[in-house]
Amino acid sequence: MNVRFFSCTRLVGIFLALIALLGTVSAQSSDLDAIRIGKHPDKTRFVMELSEEPAYRIFTLPDPYRIVIDLPKLNWKVPKNKVPRATGAVQALRFGLFEPNISRVVLDARYPVSITSAFLLPPKEGHKHRLVVDIKRISATRYKSSGEQKRQLTSTKPLKAKTQVAATPVAPALIAPKVAKKKAKKVIVVDPGHGGVDPGAIGVSGIREKNLALSYAKSLKAALERSGRYQVVMTRNSDTSLALRQRVGIAQKAEGDLFISLHANKHPSSRVRGFSVYSLSENGSDKEAEALAAKENKADIIIGFDLSEQSADVSKILIDLAQRETNNQGKQFANVLVGEMKREAKLLGRPHRSAGFAVLKSPIIPSVLVELGYMSNRQEERLLRSDQHREKLVTAISRAVDQYFGKLESYNAQ
Ligand SMILES: [Zn+2]
Known part of the structure; x- marks a missing residue:
């Protein structure tokens, strides 16, 4: 069993992110309508369905291994009972506002991973715009040697980060979950x-x-x-x-x-x-x-x-x-x-x-x-x-x- 502990600070961070998100939902942002995680023999596929074609930026981070997906500000519209259970390479999923205009989805990985592909699918057969992210397991050595951490997959349309000062709290947990504030007791x-x-x-x-x-x-x-x-x-x-x-x-x-x-x-x-x-x-x-x-x-x-x-x-x-x-x-x-x-x-x-x-x-x-x-x-x-x-x-x-x-x-x- 893969037992994971999270620091309280990290959870506070997540909580702040959630609050931040709640406070900033507005009409101009696009909707996130569905998410799916599929386990295949050769990969884990993560799919997001969105009301508009998104710009994106996807990369991985180590310690602990995770996949980060940045998108324009999104309204979370996924019903509670439709939030998928973690499976395959994905062990947990977090979502929150990262910067005033950037939403961040974090997939905590069970092991070192490589993003094999990321692409968009146009609306079709009742589906909306889909962002598909395929990830596969690699060794820790390969993760280091292949420069996986420096790799970024981006959309042709650039993801615009507004330079304005964040009016909402930015969740440290979504950036670096391991950096926990040390309390004396x-x-x-x-x-x-x-x-x-x-x-x-x-x-x-x-x-x-x-x-x-x-x-x-x-x-x-x-x-x-x-x-x-x-x-x-x-x-x-x-x-x-x-x-x-x-x-x-x-x-x-x-x-x-x-x-x-x-x-x-x-x-x-x-x-x-x-x-x-x-x-x-x-x-x-x-x-x-x-x-x-x-x-x-x-x-x-x-x-x-x-x-x-x-x-x-x-x-x-x-x-x-x-x-x-x-x-x-x-x-x-x-x-x-x-x-x-x-x-x-x-x-x-x-x-x-x-x-x-x-x-x-x-x-x-x-x-x-x-x-x-x-x-x-x-x-x-x-x-x-x-x-x-x-x-x-x-x-x-x-x-x-x-x-x-x-x-x-x-x-x-x-
Ligand atoms: Zn009692």
């Missing part, structure tokens, strides 16, 4: 679930989830800060109500590198017990997980926040692209956490699950929701209330944080 956002008028679940002894979550969060903050490697930001320090969106907002404002929401679960059967961790699902997940997500998401309704405000379709599609990368990192952390927790606590069957938790939906910060155990199980509830058990669990979580960032560093150092 990683910022971990710890989110005690529920609070204030929303008690969360009630345990068999009468303890409330909101109080249990806060006590674990405080211990986790202390454990993480003891290492000297992390700055910890709590979404709440006391028994106050907080909307899910506000929690995500606090994390983003703090430029968090990791978001950990702490909860305790309940089940109709008093026998069910065990630790579990949830990452955000992209598509469907199991019924039980969705039911739990629905319950946790209800927190906003309980404390009186309106969930009906929806972002525009376009922004959703673009944010989804960034979110896919972030989700992968959240899943990485969840897996590491399960590995650490195995030695310390009883785990729920399939301890790493995924569902549509609203609190995990930051498109920038890898996020997980931890269900520490079941408050509906007498034995586990007693354990959860004990100082010793709490120390054991938060120590395991902070070990997982160390391990997760250790892997990230080694990836970035490669």
Whole structure:
């Protein structure tokens, strides 16, 4: 498996690019109506369908290997369900405004590649203007020796870059994703679930989830800060109500590198017990997980926040692209956490699950929701209330944080 980590700065960059794009969509730019990625025995073909014949500039970059396609400013019109899955040489796709009048598409490649051809096809049989880019795998040695990095394929019509000062933020991520701003300490956002008028679940002894979550969060903050490697930001320090969106907002404002929401679960059967961790699902997940997500998401309704405000379709599609990368990192952390927790606590069957938790939906910060155990199980509830058990669990979580960032560093150092 090709595990990829992305720096937070890079994701922020992508996010800015998306925002920049949203702010600059105008009538004179052409539409990007469809994209396709096809895997063939000898090549990977990338096709874009556009409302007008585009000027283009296509080149590759190493570290990590990627294909860059610059075009005149485009309106993204690809429906969410028509964004193709990465395949062949392509491992991920990003899109954003690069300069005021230039849109940039970046295809992250799985390995060193060469652009074998790039050409335009006129409208025909229901298709609009098509830009076809064929890429094939080459060795790293060949990539270097053939001067592939200096090669540029351009349209006969030149791509005009306006010299005016960019009024919109230019995404550094779309230029050099590996150049990440070095922060002195990683910022971990710890989110005690529920609070204030929303008690969360009630345990068999009468303890409330909101109080249990806060006590674990405080211990986790202390454990993480003891290492000297992390700055910890709590979404709440006391028994106050907080909307899910506000929690995500606090994390983003703090430029968090990791978001950990702490909860305790309940089940109709008093026998069910065990630790579990949830990452955000992209598509469907199991019924039980969705039911739990629905319950946790209800927190906003309980404390009186309106969930009906929806972002525009376009922004959703673009944010989804960034979110896919972030989700992968959240899943990485969840897996590491399960590995650490195995030695310390009883785990729920399939301890790493995924569902549509609203609190995990930051498109920038890898996020997980931890269900520490079941408050509906007498034995586990007693354990959860004990100082010793709490120390054991938060120590395991902070070990997982160390391990997760250790892997990230080694990836970035490669
Ligand atoms: Zn909860």
